[in-house]
Amino acid sequence: MEFWINQTFNGLSYAALLFLLGGGFTLIFGVMKIANIAHGSFYLVGGYIGYTVASHTGNFYLAFLVACVVVSFLGMVMERLFLHHLGGQDLRQMLITMGIALFLQDLCLLIWGGNPLNLSVPGYLARSLRVGKYYFPALRIFMIIAAGFLYILLRWFQEKTRVGAMVRAAVDNMEMSEGLGINVPLVTLGVFGLGALLAGFGGVIGCAFMGIYPGLDFELLPFAFVVVIIGGMGSLQGALVGAIIVGLIDNFGKALFPELSYFTLFAPMAIVLGLRPTGLFGRG
Amino acid sequence: MIPDRAQSRRWVFVGLFLGALILIAVPPFLPTYIVILFTLSLVYAIVAMSLDLLIGYTGLGALGHAAYFAIGAYCTAILVTRHQISFAGVLGSSILLAAIASAIFGILALRAAGVYFLMITLAIAMCVWGLAFRWVSLTGGDNGITGISRPALGLPWDMGDVIPFYYLVLFFFVACLLLMFLFIRSPFGKTLVGIRDSESRMRVLGYNIWLHKYLAYIVAGGFAGLSGCLYAYYNSFVSPNDANLTHCMEMVLMVTIGGPGTLAGAAPGAFVIVFLKNMVSVYTQRWLMVLAAVYVLTALYAPEGVMGIFRQIQGRRQPVGGKG
Numbered sequence: 127m128e129f130w131i132n133q134t135f136n137g138l139s140y141a142a143l144l145f146l147l148g149g150g151f152t153l154i155f156g157v158m159k160i161a162n163i164a165h166g167s168f169y170l171v172g173g174y175i176g177y178t179v180a181s182h183t184g185n186f187y188l189a190f191l192v193a194c195v196v197v198s199f200l201g202m203v204m205e206r207l208f209l210h211h212l213g214g215q216d217l218r219q220m221l222i223t224m225g226i227a228l229f230l231q232d233l234c235l236l237i238w239g240g241n242p243l244n245l246s247v248p249g250y251l252a253r254s255l256r257v258g259k260y261y262f263p264a265l266r267i268f269m270i271i272a273a274g275f276l277y278i279l280l281r282w283f284q285e286k287t288r289v290g291a292m293v294r295a296a297v298d299n300m301e302m303s304e305g306l307g308i309n310v311p312l313v314t315l316g317v318f319g320l321g322a323l324l325a326g327f328g329g330v331i332g333c334a335f336m337g338i339y340p341g342l343d344f345e346l347l348p349f350a351f352v353v354v355i356i357g358g359m360g361s362l363q364g365a366l367v368g369a370i371i372v373g374l375i376d377n378f379g380k381a382l383f384p385e386l387s388y389f390t391l392f393a394p395m396a397i398v399l400g401l402r403p404t405g406l407f408g409r410g
Numbered sequence: 411m412i413p414d415r416a417q418s419r420r421w422v423f424v425g426l427f428l429g430a431l432i433l434i435a436v437p438p439f440l441p442t443y444i445v446i447l448f449t450l451s452l453v454y455a456i457v458a459m460s461l462d463l464l465i466g467y468t469g470l471g472a473l474g475h476a477a478y479f480a481i482g483a484y485c486t487a488i489l490v491t492r493h494q495i496s497f498a499g500v501l502g503s504s505i506l507l508a509a510i511a512s513a514i515f516g517i518l519a520l521r522a523a524g525v526y527f528l529m530i531t532l533a534i535a536m537c538v539w540g541l542a543f544r545w546v547s548l549t550g551g552d553n554g555i556t557g558i559s560r561p562a563l564g565l566p567w568d569m570g571d572v573i574p575f576y577y578l579v580l581f582f583f584v585a586c587l588l589l590m591f592l593f594i595r596s597p598f599g600k601t602l603v604g605i606r607d608s609e610s611r612m613r614v615l616g617y618n619i620w621l622h623k624y625l626a627y628i629v630a631g632g633f634a635g636l637s638g639c640l641y642a643y644y645n646s647f648v649s650p651n652d653a654n655l656t657h658c659m660e661m662v663l664m665v666t667i668g669g670p671g672t673l674a675g676a677a678p679g680a681f682v683i684v685f686l687k688n689m690v691s692v693y694t695q696r697w698l699m700v701l702a703a704v705y706v707l708t709a710l711y712a713p714e715g716v717m718g719i720f721r722q723i724q725g726r727r728q729p730v731g732g733k734g
Contacts, residue, residue: 218709225705232698348536388540403521
């Protein structure tokens with residue numbers, strides 16, 4: 127019983143991180159129909175910047191702010207300079223995002239070196255919460271709450287606000303929305319920035335949670351892919367459900383079949399593709 | 411139109427002839443290191459050509475091709491280091507295993523189309539990477555498998571030497587090139603091109619689109635397995651890196667630089683990347699940035715490859731448009 131509760135909790139906290147990564151990925155995919163290979167790099171850059179800010183100022187929350195702003199700016203520059211005018215050409219866009227990913231990876235190596243870095247969290251987050259005989263680390267609880275809060279915020283934004291409606295319109299039919307007077311290029315730019323921001327936010331949390339090192343970007347990217355393939359591309363709910371499924375399976379997989387731990391991701395992906403090729407929440 | 415085509419065909423023949431001449435006659439006079447890079451380039455040329463069957467001829471953006479390459483390489487590594495099996499047996503099993511793997515994964519990947527297909531193939535490749543990385547008892551995990559000795563073929567030359575092994579790889583390269591050439595010239599290959607250009611039209615004509623794509627995927631996987639087998643012999647070492655994302659995308663880059671849909675074009679693409687990687691890393695530690703620039707520049711300015719640029723210049727000079 128203890129094993130199950132602990133592993134479930136660990137799985138959920140990992141799912142929170144995966145939601146931040148996969149949620150941004152799916153938002154970008156939704157409006158631009160590209161699979162952004164540089165998405166892991168946003169996470170990496172966010173984590174490194176968060177580390178630098180936190181270790182210089184000692185302010186954990188300022189780290190989030192700066193990382194989010196920088197990474198989302200980076201994402202918008204990338205969108206405007208490289209991806210914007212290649213709409214609909216999947217392979218070219220993927221090659222470009224690959225190039226950018228390699229560039230950012232090398233840049234991070236140049237600036238921050240190859241050693242793993244760990245962000246130290248404020249004292250109250252380093253403690254554990256005791257419930258009965260179980261201990262729940264406060265940082266993990268913070269992760270779950272932050273991801274949950276962001277999910278609700280994003281859903282509210284998407285469903286209830288005017289700008290959110292524009293985004294939904296752009297996702298469904300770009301040309302019609304443009305015809306209705308929606309500034310679609312601006313919408314894509316904003317969504318790209320938002321997606322990058324989420325990854326950057328995840329990077330800061332991840333840096334505190336499990337450290338950050340060069341190569342982590344490409345190690346995490348498959349998780350983002352699988353989360354989004356399972357959940358359905360372009361869907362926030364899908365990203366949430368996908369993240370929870372992947373987070374739990376990965377955790378139990380690691381504990382129960384260590385040799386197949388990475389490959390256990392394959393099973394849910396295969397099942398979902400077999401039943402619903404568009405993912406659980408994807409549309410046609 | 412007609413003189414233009416005849417002319418460009420003549421150029422293709424001249425290029426092929428020169429290429430063949432260089433590949434056959436020059437290596438014995440080159441420095442050893444260069445011959446080693448030639449060997450590696452030819453190994454990659456095989457897998458890149460097989461990927462071109464999918465990207466260029468079938469219109470399937472299969473990004474995870476390194477998975478089948480790695481499966482072939484691991485199969486070879488395991489059979490050579492742990493079992494006593496002849497070269498033919500090793501080669502055959504590597505091809506077969508890669509083809510079986512692509513038959514299994516192909517069923518899943520072909521459930522989706524377009525950019526979904528790109529992502530799913532890439533995700534599958536990363537699962538294969540994860541398997542190589544974590545299934546330590548079989549694959550040696552992060553350390554990979556070392557000590558793969560070159561095959562003994564019963565020929566008077568020792569395959570451990572650089573030049574004989576180069577010619578062995580060249581032999582396989584030529585054989586694969588011819589086989590793939592016959593494949594795309596066959597009615598089956600023509601159907602694939604038809605599917606690439608208009609899936610709906612081919613469906614109306616009564617072709618089984620899914621089956622054609624699926625078979626093409628398996629054939630390409632088999633060739634990738636062959637290439638992986640040669641790679642394992644060449645390198646005498648395999649590691650999870652052979653299946654990773656960078657490796658997957660490098661193969662796509664080779665095809666793109668060579669020009670998708672040119673088959674033999676993938677070979678120069680492979681040469682460019684192999685030489686670039688090995689030469690630039692001699693001069694600078696920041697070779698990843700150089701590679702990054704190659705990705706971006708290729709995608710921005712040469713999406714049809716070097717051949718495409720050539721064609722564009724020609725097209726500008728003789729504005730007699732239309733597809734051939």
